[in-house]
Amino acid sequence: MxxxxxxxxxxxxxxxxxxxxxxxxxxxxxxxxxxxxxxxxxxxxxxxxxxxxxxxxxxxxxxxxxxxxxxxxxxxxxxxxxxxxxxxxxxxxxxxxxxxxxxxxxxxxxEHVFFAVVELFRRRQRRSRDDLRPKLRNQLMAAFEASGMTHQLYLARVQTKDEAINALLAEALAEHEQKMAKEEATLRAFDGSGKTPEEFAEMYGLNPRDVVGALKRRERRQAENQPEATDQTAPTPITPDEDPA
Known part of the structure; x- marks a missing residue:
């Protein structure tokens, strides 16, 4: 099994x-x-x-x-x-x-999601002749986005001794930061346009679904910050040799 x-x-x-x-x-x-x-x-x-x-x-x-x-x-x-x-x-x-x-x-x-993603990458990479690191970088960015945490808090939860993995994670977080900066600029332009999402998208050659998605993500972030989350603290270190009794 x-x-x-x-x-x-x-x-x-x-x-x-x-x-x-x-x-x-x-x-x-x-x-x-x-x-x-x-x-x-x-x-x-x-x-x-x-x-x-x-x-x-x-x-x-x-x-x-x-x-x-x-x-x-x-x-x-x-x-x-x-x-x-x-x-x-x-x-x-x-x-x-x-x-x-x-x-x-x-x-x-x-951190459990992160280490599962990394371990699956290692297993697949051993069996593959292709370079799977670009795919891993995208998966790491998706896992970070799903966590809802800041870069600093996320990094405090996913410490690893593998420098190659650390480098890919740094790339993923940098790419996410660029993505968010671009999205924020788009939203500022939308706010000042007085247009509907569909009209704005057509004006700038964007996909209307991307504009609507960016607006929803901003609404979600604003809702999550009111009040600001207080549970993003580093956990007690996991001790796999603990007796469960």
């Missing part, structure tokens, strides 16, 4: 992606029955689509199925599951965390 990759990101029992190598501690065969049982019990989470799991799901599974799961094998199975490419794809897409009933809940932390 899933595959273990020696240099994949570690997951703690709360399924939080962190950028750190993992050493194989058990064969895939030892956890396969556990993965199959998880699929049987929760196909909405472990079936055709892998969904990000809520924080604390390890403890909930142990409490709900003490006769089905042993602590260490469940820990290993969840680690293998959350290191799988299919799971990381779901995290990179920014899907919400889901509980055991498949109900979406909390948003993923920006």
């Amino acid at each position: 899933t595959s273990n990759t020696p240099d994949a990101p570690v997951q703690n029992e709360d399924t939080s992606v962190v950028e750190r190598p993992v050493k194989a501690t058990s064969s895939a065969a030892s956890v396969q029955p556990v993965l199959e049982k998880l699929f049987e019990l929760y196909p909405q989470l472990f079936g055709a689509e892998f969904l990000p799991l809520k924080l604390g799901v390890f403890q909930e599974l142990m409490a709900a199925h003490p006769d089905h799961f042993e602590r260490e094998t469940l820990k290993l199975a969840l680690g293998q599951h959350t290191r799988s490419t299919r799971y990381l794809q779901s995290v990179a897409a920014g899907n919400k965390r889901h509980d055991l009933q498949g109900i979406p809940g909390d948003e993923l932390a920006p």
